[in-house]
Amino acid sequence: MGLHKHGVLSAKARSYLTMRTNGKWEKGAVSAPSAKPHNNPRDQPAATSRSSPTTSEATPAGATMAGTVPKLAAPRPAAAPLPSQSLRSAALAFAPSARRFRVSISGRARSPVIAMASGKEGNGAATKRTTLHDLYDLQGQSPWYDNLCRPVTDLLPYIANGVRGVTSNPTIFEKAISSSNAYDDQFKQLISAGKDAESAYWELVIKDIQDACKLFEPIYDETDGADGYVSVEVSPRLANETQGTVEAAKWLHKVVNRPNVYIKIPATAECVPSIQEVIANGISVNVTLIFSVARYEAVIDAYIAGLESSGLSDLSRVTSVASFFVSRVDSLIDKNLEKIGTPEALALRGKAAVAQAKLANQLYLKKFSGPRWEALVKKGAKKQRLLWASTSVKNPAYSDTLYVDPLIGPDTVSTMPDQALSAFLDHGTVARTIDANVSEAEGIYSALEKLGISWEEVGKQLEHEGVTSFKKSFDSLLTSLTEKGNALKTAANL
Numbered sequence: 001m002g003l004h005k006h007g008v009l010s011a012k013a014r015s016y017l018t019m020r021t022n023g024k025w026e027k028g029a030v031s032a033p034s035a036k037p038h039n040n041p042r043d044q045p046a047a048t049s050r051s052s053p054t055t056s057e058a059t060p061a062g063a064t065m066a067g068t069v070p071k072l073a074a075p076r077p078a079a080a081p082l083p084s085q086s087l088r089s090a091a092l093a094f095a096p097s098a099r100r101f102r103v104s105i106s107g108r109a110r111s112p113v114i115a116m117a118s119g120k121e122g123n124g125a126a127t128k129r130t131t132l133h134d135l136y137d138l139q140g141q142s143p144w145y146d147n148l149c150r151p152v153t154d155l156l157p158y159i160a161n162g163v164r165g166v167t168s169n170p171t172i173f174e175k176a177i178s179s180s181n182a183y184d185d186q187f188k189q190l191i192s193a194g195k196d197a198e199s200a201y202w203e204l205v206i207k208d209i210q211d212a213c214k215l216f217e218p219i220y221d222e223t224d225g226a227d228g229y230v231s232v233e234v235s236p237r238l239a240n241e242t243q244g245t246v247e248a249a250k251w252l253h254k255v256v257n258r259p260n261v262y263i264k265i266p267a268t269a270e271c272v273p274s275i276q277e278v279i280a281n282g283i284s285v286n287v288t289l290i291f292s293v294a295r296y297e298a299v300i301d302a303y304i305a306g307l308e309s310s311g312l313s314d315l316s317r318v319t320s321v322a323s324f325f326v327s328r329v330d331s332l333i334d335k336n337l338e339k340i341g342t343p344e345a346l347a348l349r350g351k352a353a354v355a356q357a358k359l360a361n362q363l364y365l366k367k368f369s370g371p372r373w374e375a376l377v378k379k380g381a382k383k384q385r386l387l388w389a390s391t392s393v394k395n396p397a398y399s400d401t402l403y404v405d406p407l408i409g410p411d412t413v414s415t416m417p418d419q420a421l422s423a424f425l426d427h428g429t430v431a432r433t434i435d436a437n438v439s440e441a442e443g444i445y446s447a448l449e450k451l452g453i454s455w456e457e458v459g460k461q462l463e464h465e466g467v468t469s470f471k472k473s474f475d476s477l478l479t480s481l482t483e484k485g486n487a488l489k490t491a492a493n494l
Contacts, residue, residue, distance in 0.1 A: 130161045130162045130425060131162075131424060131425055131428045131430055132161055132162025132163060132424075132425065133161075133162045134430040135162070135408065135414075135428075135430050136162065136164060138430055139408050139409065139410065139430060139431070139432055140409070140410030140411060140412075141408050141409060141410065141412045141413065141414055142164045142165060142227050142385075142412070142413045142414070143162055143163055143164060143413075143414055143416065143421075143424075144163060144164060144165035144166060144167055144229075144387075144413055144414065144415040144416070145158050145163045145165070145166050145167075145415065145416065145417075145421060146166075146167045146168075146172070146389070146391075146415040146416055146417040147166070147168075147172055147417060147418060148166055148168040148172055148173075148176065148208055148209075148212060148230075149172075149175075149176035149180060149182070149208075150176065150180060150182035150183060150208060151182065152208055152211040152212045152215060153215070155212060155215055156215065159215060159216070159219070161425075163421075164216075164219055164227045164228060165216060165219075165227060165228060165229045165230065165231075165413070165415070166212055166216065166229075166230045166231065167230075167231045167264075167286070167323075167387075167389070167415045168205075168208075168209070168230070168231055168232055168233070169233055169264070169288075169470060169473075170233065170236055170470045170471075170473045170474040170477070171469065171470060171473040173201075173204075173205055173208075173473075173477065174473040174474070174476060174477040176208075177201075177204060177477060177481075178477060178480055183204050186203070186204060186207065187200055187204065187481070187484070187485075188488060190203055190204075191485045191488050191489065192488075192492070196482075196485075197478050197481040197482040197485055198478055200481060200485070201477065201478060201481060202255075205232060206232075206252075206255055206256055209230055209232045209256050209258070209261060210256055210257070210258060212230040213230045213256070213258035213259075213260050213261055214258070216228040216229065216230055216260055217258075217259075217260055220259065220260040224316075225259070225260075225316065225317055225319060225382075226319070226382065228260050229260050229261070229262045229284070229286070229319075229321075230258075230260060230261055230262065231261070231262040231263075231264050231286040232252060232256065232261060232262070232263065232264060233263075233264035233265075233266075233288065233470075234248040234249055234252060234263065234264065234265060235248060235474065236266075236467060236470035236471040236473075236474050237471060237474065238271075239266050239268050239270070239271065239467040239470075239471070240268060240270045240271075240467075241270060242270050242271065242273050242274050243274075245265055245270075245271050245274040245278075246274045246277050246278055249263045249265060249274070249278045249283060249285070250278070250281065250283065253283045259317070261284070262284055262285060262286035262320075262321065263278065263283055263284070263285055263286070264285070264286045264287075264288045264323075265278065265285055265286075265287055265288065266287075266288050266289040266463075266466075266467060267287050267288065267289050267290045267295050267296075267298075267299050267322075267463070268289070268463060268467065272295075272298050272299065272302050273302070275287055275299065275302040275303065275306065276302040276303075276305050276306040276309070277306065278306070279302070279303055279306025279307060279310065279318060279320065280305075280306040280307075280309045280310045280311075281310070282310060282312060282317070282318050283318070284317075284318055284319045284320060285303075285320045286320070286321050286323060286387070287299045287302075287303075287320065287321070287322045287323060287384075288323040288389070289323070289325065289463055289466045289467065290322055290323055290324045290325060291324075291325050291328070291329060291458065291459040291462040291463055291466075292356075292455055292456065292458065292459030293356060293359055293360050293363060293455070294455070294456065294459070295459055295463075296322060296324060296360050296363060297363060297367070299322050299384075300322070300363070300364070300367045300368075300384060301367075303320050303322075303384045304367075304372070304373065304376065307376050307379075307381050308376065312379070313379060314379065314380050315376060315379045315380045315381040315382075316380030316381075316382065318381075318382075319382050319384075320384040320385075321384065321385045321386070321387040321413055322384050322385070322386055322387060323387045323389040323415075324357060324360050324386055324387065324388060324389065325389045325390040325462065325466070326353045326354070326357055326388055326389065326390050326391055326403040326407070327353060327390045327391065327392060327393060327394050327402075327403050328353075328390045328394075328462050328465075328466070329352055329353035329356060329390075329458065329462065330349075330350055330351075330352055330353040330394070330395070330398075331394045331395070332458055332461060332462060333348075333352040333353075333448065333453060333458060334349045334350065334352075334395070336453055337349050337451070337453075340451055340452070342451075344447070344451070345451055348444060348447060348448060348451075350395065350397075350398050350402070351444050352444065352445075352448055352453075353403065354402070354403070354406045354407065354441070355440075355441035355442075355444035355445050356441075356445060356455070357388065357407055358406075358407070358434065358435070358437070358438055358441040359438075359441055359442065359445060360386060361386060361407075361409065361412070361434050361435065362435075362438060364383075364386050368383045368384070383411060385411055385412055385413055386411075386412045386413070387412070387413040387414070387415060388403065388404070388407050388412065388413070388414045388415070389415055390403070391403040391404055391414060391415065391416050391417070391420040392416075392417045392418075392419040392420045393419070393420070400419065400420070400423035401420070401423050401424055401427070401428050401429070403420065404416065404420055404423075404424050404428060405424075405428060405429050405431075405433065406433045406434075406436075407433065407434055408430065408431060408432060408433045408434055409432055409433065409434030409435060410432075412434065
C-alpha cells in the first residue's frame with residue numbers, strides 16, 4: 001500500500017488500514033456521523049474534534065522533447081485497465097453500510113452524500129469514524145491522498161477511511177514505476193508493440209489514472225461532481241509553453257476519458273493563459289505550483305475568465321482547484337531568516353507558509369463574491385477551491401501536522417502525502433482554523449517584507465525549483481524506461 005511504501009505509518013494509523021483477506025474490515029472500517037443532517041460548516045462555531053483516529057506536489061504531463069504531443073490511437077493501454085464495473089463495484093463494496101444526509105458544498109446544499117453508518121458490519125466488527133471523516137463532515141474540507149501506484153485497488157482502504165481524491169505528479173510516477181515490477185508486463189507489451197519510452201510512459205500513467213478515477217467515481221457521483229477527482233499533469237517540459245500546454249491538456253482529457261479527472265497545469269506565467277483556454281474548452285483543471293498570493297490571483301482571474309468565455313449554458317461540470325504550496329515556502333524563507341540572524345528574524349521561522357496561505361484564503365473569499373461571480377453562479381459555476389499542497393513537514397523541529405491543522409475550513413482541499421496523512425490520522429485536530437488569527441498572519445507577512453524578504457522573489461524561486469524538479473523526475477524516468485526498453489529489444493533479438 002502507498003502509505004507503507006514511501007512513508008512510515010504510526011501503529012494507530014496502520015491499524016485502521018487493516019482488512020481481512022475476504023475484503024471485510026478487521027479494524028477501523030468507517031462509521032458516520034449521526035444520520036441527522038448537519039449544518040453548513042460556514043455557519044458552525046469552530047468545533048474541535050480530536051478523534052482517536054480510526055483510521056504536492058506537482059508537475060505537468062504530455063509532450064515529446066520537440067514539444068509535440070504523442071499520439072495514442074485511443075485511451076486503451078496495451079495492458080487493459082481493470083474492468084470499470086468491477087473497480088466501481090469494489091469501491092462500493094468496500095464501504096460499510098450507508099446513510100444519507102445533506103452537506104453544503106460552496107455554500108449551497110448539494111445532493112445527498114453517502115456517509116458511513118455507525119454500528120456493526122457483516123463481519124461483526126464495530127465501525128469507527130476517522131479524523132478524515134470529521135474533517136469533511138464537520139468542517140467541509142476534503143482530504144485527498146498525494147500518491148498513486150499499482151495496484152490502484154490499494155486505495156480502497158484509504159477511500160473507506162475518508163480519502164476523497166488523489167493527486168499525482170511526475171515524481172510520484174517516477175517512484176512508482178521505477179521501484180515496482182507491477183508495471184513490467186504492460187511495459188513489455190508496449191515495447192513489443194513498437195512504442196517508444198515516452199509513449200509507453202503515458203500509457204502506463206493513463207491506465208493508473210483511469211483505474212483510480214473509477215474507484216473515486218462513486219464519490220464524484222454522490223457529490224454531484226464536487227469531489228472524487230484524480231489529477232494527472234501535463235508534461236513538465238511544457239511548463240513554459242502556452243499553446244503546447246493547451247494541446248497537451250486537451251489530449252490528456254480525451255484519452256483518459258473520465259468525468260472525474262483533473263488535468264494539472266502549472267501556474268507559470270506562460271501557462272496562466274493556458275488555464276483560461278483549457279477551462280473555456282470545458283475541461284476541469286488542477287492548477288499546480290502556486291507559491292505566491294499574486295500568482296494565485298492571476299490563476300483565479302484565468303478561471304473566471306475561462307468560464308465567461310466558454311459559451312456553455314451549464315457550467316456545473318467545469319470545476320477547478322488551485323494548488324497552493326505550503327511547506328516549501330517555509331523551507332526557503334527559513335533559510336533566509338537564518339542568514340539574517342536577528343532575534344526578530346529567527347522568531348518568524350516556521351510561520352511564513354501558514355500566514356501566506358491564510359491570506360490566500362482571504363483573497364479567495366473576496367474574488368468569489370460580487371456581481372461578476374454571481375452571474376456565473378446562475379449558470380451553475382462552482383468556486384475554484386483552494387487545495388493545500390506540499391503539506392508534509394520538512395523540518396523535524398516542527399509539528400508534523402503544521403501544514404494541515406492550521407488550514408482547515410469549508411470549501412477547501414488538503415492533499416496529504418504519506419507522512420502528513422499518517423500524522424493527521426493519528427493525532428490531527430479537526431477545527432475551523434483557516435480564518436482564525438488573520439490579523440496575525442497579515443502582521444507576519446508584513447514583518448517578513450520589512451526584513452527584506454521579497455514574496456515575489458520567493459514565489460519565482462520556488463516555481464523555478466518546482467518545475468526543474470519535475471522535469472528532472474520526468475527525464476530520469478524516461479531515460480530509465482529507454483534503457484529498459486533497449487534491453488528488452490536486445491533480449492528479444494538474441
